[in-house]
Amino acid sequence: MGKQWTVHGERALHDTPWVRLRSLDVEQPDGTRTDYHVVRLRDIAVTTAVDDQQHVLMMWRHRFVTDTWAWELPMGLVADGESPADAAARGLEEGTGWRPETMRELIYAQPAAGITDSQHFVFRADKARRIGEPTERNESDRLEWIPLADIPAMIARREIIII
Template identity: 35%
Template structure:
């Protein structure tokens, strides 16, 4: 947006850490008013995808333990886009890996940046349907699968049983725009 009085100016960037998954940079920024300082930025090479799988007015969620927060929770299937893969191809692959189900439809729901103040990480969410079981869920990614009604999803969100912010955002967006 031209003339935005809240626009920050980046004067330089220095890579502090690099990996195939994530990079950490220290950017020298100037905020409106002229103050300059170093700001950490987490940069990702590509987007991630997530699937709100809807079938017969229920949604399929995966349960897994996240060591980073020290607890399990329910989540939508999600993951990285591999190099050369479109987001739609990635969401189909992730759903199959994490649930054992193939999907016949994937419609873009919303794109969001969950930590826009410090990260370039983009999530593209899809509404998916037409599930057909083709195998088993990858046990390293999913400990349990569950089909939930929308009132049950609301209760899981309210009770903190969906601690993953991206899953909560996708499900809440679906509930607020599609239901």
């Protein structure tokens, strides 16, 4: 193991149900002690639903924070006491009306680990069945099953935004 930072204390600067901004009293590996700001966010669980024809269920939506339209995979925040797999299944069902039968973890990531503690879990559902309309009405403008073979080019054109 190498040198690591030491946290001597933490205090709340701002709290909402979505975001917690913290000030940490840290000591860097060179001995320098400083105030460091961290954003504490809920973990995110994502589902890649793939049908028998190798199409992926995607959601077309607008993200007002960045003012962009793009295709996204269904996702949800992991609730207290909920497993990431259960959150991913719930996010798929609420956002699309499709219920996964099988789930397997594909990717685990800690994006922006230098400023946030949010973990991202991506699952694949090879079997899903339509159970009705989405219950979360503000998640997407439309849903579409997109051929898996088209996905890399769509990512390159920034038509699909990766978590």
